[in-house]
Amino acid sequence: MRLVNDKLELDKRKAFILQTVVYEYINTAEPVGSVTLTQKYNLGVSSATIRNEMAELEAGGYLVQPHTSSGRIPSDAGYRTYVDRLMQPETLTKDDTRRIRDQFREASRELSEVIEQTTRLLSGLSGNLAIALAPSRDTHAFKYVQLIWLSPRTALAVVVTSAGVASQRVFEWPHDVAADDLTRLSNALNSKLSGRIMEDVTPSELDDIANELAIGAGVREAVRTAFATARQHDEPEIAAAGAQNLLDQPEFHDLRKLRAILRIVEEQRTLYDLIADELNDGAGNPSPHVRIGHELRAEELAECSVVTVPYRFGDRGVGMLAILGPRRMPYGRLIALASGTARSLDEHLNDVEIR
């Protein structure tokens, strides 16, 4: 056993054994023993040798025994090594490609609906829980605002961004406002701000435009509020689907674990926290990312893994797709599915984006 940087350096045979144990455990959900290994895979050595190797892999932290005299299952580090170095990358099957394409062909044009439909697609394909986070509204491009005169003292403000209508709100003023003022202000805002990224439009800039036209404070306030609502939402736009898939996995037959997952799914905030970490790297690094077990930093998710992959919307927008499932998940396939879906989502949003 050679240790390099505190870690067991894996020779070729150890690597193959680790790979095979992970693969077998992912498929059977049963701890893997040395005899199973020699019988099902052509290793060229006897089970006794495998036992010695497996003992060393356990000492190195790659495998653990649920109890004495049981087979081994991978540890977080074992899965990590598998994902980073041992696993075969997979590509999408023809059938998957077709289903993804068909889904997006008839997908909605509204961002929040697209998000939901995508989670349903991805959970169906992956057989796990799928999560989708919409790009922050701050990064959408401003397209259009209309202040619609309803009565002398009320108006409807509609703000349109590159992702569609982002805010709509009825305003009421204590004094009469001329319909003409609203039209003039709408026109001025549209010509000066069109195409700007929402987070770059400052409230004082909005005030300046209104001041130039000598528009009263009440209306100015309304415009500021309308823009603010268009930018920020109480809750991040996020969707999840496929929780019932997890019931098929033996690790979730324990009700406590199941409850933990359901709680996470129903609370948008927790769901957001779960994948928000990745958003920062995501922008620079558009490749899939896997977090395994304790890497998720949540005790109730210690037996889960999450695959995340970012997607782009417009110039600056970054959203995220994720698959949550048991640690014992088919990483290769899920990474391929998440990437493929993210690519199609990219394209679809590109089509739907208002230019």
Add this chain to the structure above:
Amino acid sequence: MRLVNDKLELDKRKAFILQTVVYEYINTAEPVGSVTLTQKYNLGVSSATIRNEMAELEAGGYLVQPHTSSGRIPSDAGYRTYVDRLMQPETLTKDDTRRIRDQFREASRELSEVIEQTTRLLSGLSGNLAIALAPSRDTHAFKYVQLIWLSPRTALAVVVTSAGVASQRVFEWPHDVAADDLTRLSNALNSKLSGRIMEDVTPSELDDIANELAIGAGVREAVRTAFATARQHDEPEIAAAGAQNLLDQPEFHDLRKLRAILRIVEEQRTLYDLIADELNDGAGNPSPHVRIGHELRAEELAECSVVTVPYRFGDRGVGMLAILGPRRMPYGRLIALASGTARSLDEHLNDVEIR
């Protein structure tokens, strides 16, 4: 044992026993025996007498025995009699009233968000699964349409109804369209249709308005599509929350039942079917309605009950709140909660409605 219309007529004592059995079973989730009954409730007779009465209640179809020599649990008919004739009506506690009021005070102004927030509130209060169905878009009142010129060949159409923005869509034409035409058409549509119920606005009526202004076929088509999208949605707007509450109930520790529920919740269509029956009566009859076990006409829901209560939006709109839980649910409390929440939802939507 007197049979009236094929049913056992309940004398006062039988009624009290049935009521007590249901009450006890709802609280303990354990089959109720004759001794428990005489010990916990002051019945004035011995357990042997109760046994005779319970045997008759079983013969009459109100109680069943899970197995020989166990206590009794209510049948669908037993619950039905309890709900219709025996149960004490309940009123909301101060605390519930306050929580409902607080929730709606800071509720969203957007219909689909209000729906979601309401399910979260109601599931939290009731400890069961809450469902909310938005009123059909057909019943909203038309308020405003704006055809927004983006480029000579593209425009954005926004339709606003009494529930807010209902459709937004970019149209592309093979030939140039004048910005002025779009404005004229928007104005004409607004002045002629304002306040009309969406389902009463016919496509040919839209065409007529465009024809009067000599507007081309491409634009006419766009207006028709914009109105059609505003009226109908691919899916009914429906939300559910609180599935994890059901995990606390012993009847859902069986994974098959749990899976059935989760599937129903995740498939909007099934969820809609579950409460849509009630929509038809709902309009005329604004009181809560309870369906128990097999009355739900779904094998996988044979051990569930649903409380539904309609709410109103605008002149013709009817939506629905529902609570789904085990048959063994606290009917009185849940009916009070659903009614109270529906009342507040009524009021809130009345405030938010665009007039």
Add this chain to the structure above:
DNA sequence: GCCTGGCACTCCCGCGTGCCGACTGCCAAC
């Protein structure tokens, strides 16, 4: 005629027991 205490009977459920099978670790031999 209704109510009651007593009694035999039934059935679920939890517990302890013992056995089987799977797997390991170790060792001596190759």
Add this chain to the structure above:
DNA sequence: GTTGGCAGTCGGCACGCGGGAGTGCCAGGC
């Protein structure tokens, strides 16, 4: 370094047993 053999460990399952809860029935009393 590899191998077969062997003892040891542990989970899981079937089995049987007894306790407990509850019933139905019956004879006797009010």
